[in-house]
Amino acid sequence: MRYLSTRGGMAPQPFTDVLLEGLAPDGGLAVPEAVPRVTPEQLQAWRSLSYADLAYEVLKLFITDIPEDDLRALTRATYRPEVFGGDVIVPLKPLKQGIALLGLSEGPTLAFKDMAMQFLGNLFEYVLARRGTTLNILGATSGDTGSAAEYAMRGKKGVAVFMLSPAGRMSAFQRAQMYSLQDANIHNIAVRGVFDDCQDIVKAVSGDLAFKTTHRIGAVNSINWARIAAQVVYYFHGWRIATEGAGDPMAQVSFAVPSGNFGNILAGHVARSMGLPIRRLVLATNENNVLEEFFRTGIYRPRASSETYETSSPSMDISKASNFERFVYDLLGRDPARLKALWDELAATGSFDLSAHKPQFAQYGFVSGTSTHADRLDTIRRVHTETGVVIDPHTADGVKVALPFVEPGVPMLVLETALPVKFSATIEEALGRPAPRPAGFENIEQLPQRVQTVDADVQTIKDLIAAGAV
Numbered sequence: 248m249r250y251l252s253t254r255g256g257m258a259p260q261p262f263t264d265v266l267l268e269g270l271a272p273d274g275g276l277a278v279p280e281a282v283p284r285v286t287p288e289q290l291q292a293w294r295s296l297s298y299a300d301l302a303y304e305v306l307k308l309f310i311t312d313i314p315e316d317d318l319r320a321l322t323r324a325t326y327r328p329e330v331f332g333g334d335v336i337v338p339l340k341p342l343k344q345g346i347a348l349l350g351l352s353e354g355p356t357l358a359f360k361d362m363a364m365q366f367l368g369n370l371f372e373y374v375l376a377r378r379g380t381t382l383n384i385l386g387a388t389s390g391d392t393g394s395a396a397e398y399a400m401r402g403k404k405g406v407a408v409f410m411l412s413p414a415g416r417m418s419a420f421q422r423a424q425m426y427s428l429q430d431a432n433i434h435n436i437a438v439r440g441v442f443d444d445c446q447d448i449v450k451a452v453s454g455d456l457a458f459k460t461t462h463r464i465g466a467v468n469s470i471n472w473a474r475i476a477a478q479v480v481y482y483f484h485g486w487r488i489a490t491e492g493a494g495d496p497m498a499q500v501s502f503a504v505p506s507g508n509f510g511n512i513l514a515g516h517v518a519r520s521m522g523l524p525i526r527r528l529v530l531a532t533n534e535n536n537v538l539e540e541f542f543r544t545g546i547y548r549p550r551a552s553s554e555t556y557e558t559s560s561p562s563m564d565i566s567k568a569s570n571f572e573r574f575v576y577d578l579l580g581r582d583p584a585r586l587k588a589l590w591d592e593l594a595a596t597g598s599f600d601l602s603a604h605k606p607q608f609a610q611y612g613f614v615s616g617t618s619t620h621a622d623r624l625d626t627i628r629r630v631h632t633e634t635g636v637v638i639d640p641h642t643a644d645g646v647k648v649a650l651p652f653v654e655p656g657v658p659m660l661v662l663e664t665a666l667p668v669k670f671s672a673t674i675e676e677a678l679g680r681p682a683p684r685p686a687g688f689e690n691i692e693q694l695p696q697r698v699q700t701v702d703a704d705v706q707t708i709k710d711l712i713a714a715g716a717v
């Protein structure tokens with residue numbers, strides 16, 4: 248399997264070459280040259296596999312330049328009970344008739360990003376060793392991505408992480424999660440400023456090509472195809488556990504996905520394109536409804552950061568969805584020339600109109616809806632009253648938007664994108680008391696923290712990288 252750019256300007260490359268790159272040289276995103284197909288017989292055979300071996304079967308369709316035994320060792324090293332809180336790795340948590348949570352947040356940082364990032368950590372260490380090189384990962388975070396990346400890369404040989412976060416702007420729990428890591432290859436840098444300042448510094452540092460080359464600067468952002476591929480696995484897993492008892496081997500399920508950068512739900516689209524019997528992909532947004540607007544109207548209009556609201560489901564506060572280009576590529580019949588023309592129009596006018604393609608949205612299974620702060624509080628309360636389960640605000644957006652699409656005989660799986668303890672202030676607002684703390688996280692705020700606080704200055708960050716690079 249080789250990889251192309253959505254915009255047509257990249258010669259076909261093997262997986263491990265695109266793994267360590269960000270955007271393709273033409274500004275596009277890497278996509279597999281063809282979507283692998285899975286037969287009903289394969290689906291049946293995969294029912295009895297462990298999660299790690301299911302991951303191996305799915306990933307080897309996308310990763311053909313790593314020897315199969317090595318790939319299996321990587322998935323087995325990643326999807327272990329000690330890392331994901333139990334043998335099932337991803338449990339199904341029934342809420343009520345027809346609707347269940349898919350428990351993607353049992354990993355070390357209690358959010359779904361661990362599912363892909365933990366694999367990426369092992370994969371990077373393996374590929375870098377094989378190539379005899381090292382990588383210094385530079386990123387900016389306002390929460391979940393940064394901690395998932397740090398927990399994936401901590402202690403890994405040949406990799407260091409330099410993670411910028413806005414000083415004092417994350418929850419105490421999120422700060423404690425990241426800053427309490429004592430590993431020598433993890434560098435927490437709190438920047439006096441806001442998230443956009445952090446992101447601007449990352450852009451400036453990566454834009455200095457000489458510096459980037461000298462220090463082998465890389466990224467682990469959500470456009471990395473390896474992250475998408477690793478996320479495809481849990482759609483297969485969710486399908487197999489939700490349809491276990493249904494005599495029909497091709498029984499359908501629907502998934503509801505709290506969405507921001509379109510990475511999580513894109514993996515669902517890929518799984519469906521591979522032949523997994525998914526009826527609907529329900530895309531949920533918060534007040535930042537760029538994607539809901541697209542699926543309702545066919546018009547894609549990313550917002551300026553000044554038009555992006557700070558909400559109580561902060562990991563979905565995005566102005567433009569970085570993975571969306573890969574879906575549009577499929578929508579346009581995988582035609583890079585048309586895709587490029589559309590993105591040129593977007594750059595020139597700030598939007599594009601694909602309303603003529605609206606019938607296809609339904610063919611691809613997509614429906615969408617939006618959820619507000621009041622909806623989140625109400626949904627957290629209702630789910631708690633009816634089932635005793637406390638859900639996090641992002642998952643609540645998913646539940647709220649899923650409800651009108653629940654159909655008899657089709658299980659609706661809402662992707663649990665985080666555990667509530669990460670966003671306890673909103674839980675307190677909804678339920679009048681803090682979120683339950685999972686074992687092992689009782690006193691995390693009291694642990695010693697390892698973080699440097701600096702001004703929002705590019706040279707300062709470059710100096711820190713030069714001093715700590717591997």
Ligand SMILES: *Cc1c(COP(=O)(O)O)cnc(C)c1O
Pocket residue numbers: 358359360391392469505506507508509510511512562563641664665
């Ligand atoms: C990252 C994140 C999302 C959004 O996922 P995308 O892949 O960006 O669409 C939703 N909820 C939580 C808790 C997240 O961390």
